[in-house]
Amino acid sequence: MKCHELAEKVSQLRPELSPTDVARLCLMILNQEENPSRLDDPAALQSIWQNVSFRFEAATDQHAAVSRELDTLLNDGPIEFSPDQLWTLLRAVKVQGQMLDLYTKDVSFA
Template sequence: MTCHELAQRINAIHPELPPAEVARLSLLILTQTTDTRELAEEASLMRAWKNASFRLEAAADQHAAVADELEQLCNSGPISFTPDQLWILLRAVKVQSQLLDLYTDQPALA
């Protein structure tokens, strides 16, 4: 199954989804599926969809939390890095790494 075919199936099931969301889901589902023939069955497609949506939501939540921590860190004035601030920066790098891994299905450096 190609990305275009998967996008058409997703769009047929949920025509209210914006094109960017259909493309995002198609990419995430395909990168997480070892045998795309399984996606021909609606039950398999829905399982893959739920898994991709869950992973994306979890990554988005982590990203939002880290972005808030980084914003607070930046607004705290001149920084002489404390161990806590270094952990915030390391978590930010790790979350960005997880997002890259989610979209590329390749382990990132962090």
């Protein structure tokens, strides 16, 4: 299945989505599924879609939380890199890796 074919299916299933959201969702679905012809099956497409949506929502929530932590860290004044600050930075790197995993087939090792 080509991206434009999947985009048509997604647009039919969810007409309220913007073109940008359709494109984003198509990319994540195609990266999730190793056999694109499987996406012709509506049940398989629905299952993959749910998996991708769950992963995206979880990563988005984590990203928002880490962003708030980083903002707090930056507003605390001079950074002395205490253990807590280092853990915050490491969590931020991990969350960025999770977001990248959604958009690429390669697994990041962050």
